[in-house]
């Protein structure tokens with residue numbers, strides 16, 4: 001019998017719906033087509049100047065490894081950041097620096113589950129949870145949320161129904177990618193009570209913490225950490241907060257000593273996060289408040305433009321996102337995978353087109369999201385308006 005070309009678990013890892021159409025976008029660009037990128041949350045907002053200065057003033061020679069746990073000056077800066085948010089109980093021992101929030105998510109699955117264990121998630125969900133679950137041999141058990149309810153949580157009973165002997169954790173994304181939903185105090189209380197009563201870990205991905213719109217307040221899982229120190233894990237990232245996606249900086253935060261010791265051993269196996277990246281990120285406490293105010297105002301304006309302009313297109317519907325910089329948008333089509341590809345391969349308006357992320361990959365349940373795409377409002381308002389106009393024309397031309 002011939003050897004299989006790869007492992008079965010390698011085959012099981014899904015392609016990212018955010019990136020899998022990139023070759024078609026590259027081909028379109030090579031033809032001279034302008035592609036408006038609404039597919040990926042890689043913001044056009046400028047990185048804070050103090051962070052760029054750290055790069056400009058780089059003087060360490062040679063560029064060595066950093067410590068596996070994280071560079072001490074960066075861990076100190078992170079402590080200050082969380083203390084300023086009101087979480088003075090976060091100490092250096094509670095922080096593990098990771099290669100983006102991505103590595104923190106993967107570590108969280110590995111640290112809390114045995115192979116075959118279950119983690120409750122709310123779908124639509126951040127697509128890469130599917131990938132990290134597959135890599136760590138964890139089964140995601142989806143709880144459906146609906147656009148009609150603004151993708152807020154279903155009644156507690158619906159969540160508890162999904163808990164089995166194998167359930168080890170609940171993973172939330174707050175504010176949510178892809179829906180933009182921000183959980184209320186009541187919802188967070190419910191999640192905390194479920195985790196406590198069923199002895200589950202509560203894993204909270206809060207990489208969009210600062211991007212909460214209108215009069216909403218973000219309720220962090222850190223608000224509950226002192227009440228359930230062994231079971232709460234915060235997964236965080238600087239990528240979006242400071243527009244430093246390319247610096248690959250995240251954090252894994254917990255008061256559970258066994259877990260922190262264990263994730264450090266994982267971290268030792270990958271040696272360290274980039275020293276240059278952490279030196280840039282260590283400037284986070286010097287970023288002026290005015291930076292956040294400006295960025296927040298800009299995203300909220302973009303959110304409004306996206307919502308108002310899309311609503312005008314016949315057959316298109318969406319809930320107004322409450323936070324983050326994404327929306328799940330229902331289109332008058334049957335197959336968003338086909339439509340998203342067609343936009344790149346076939347459709348042109350004045351030598352331009354739009355790239356969106358088909359939504360099926362943002363679900364665990366097969367067959368959902370077929371009429372939906374996820375859009376990221378990470379381009380400026382003038383471009384965003386043009387992109388939506390192109391989408392409007394595309395929907396007229398598109399034949400299912």
Ligand SMILES: Cc1ncc(COP(=O)(O)O)c(C=O)c1O
Pocket residue numbers: 041099100101102103126173176177205207236237238239245248249250
């Ligand atoms: C919800 C969420 N979590 C985690 C990440 C990971 O980002 P990074 O690895 O750049 O920190 C992303 C990136 O888009 C995200 O949207």
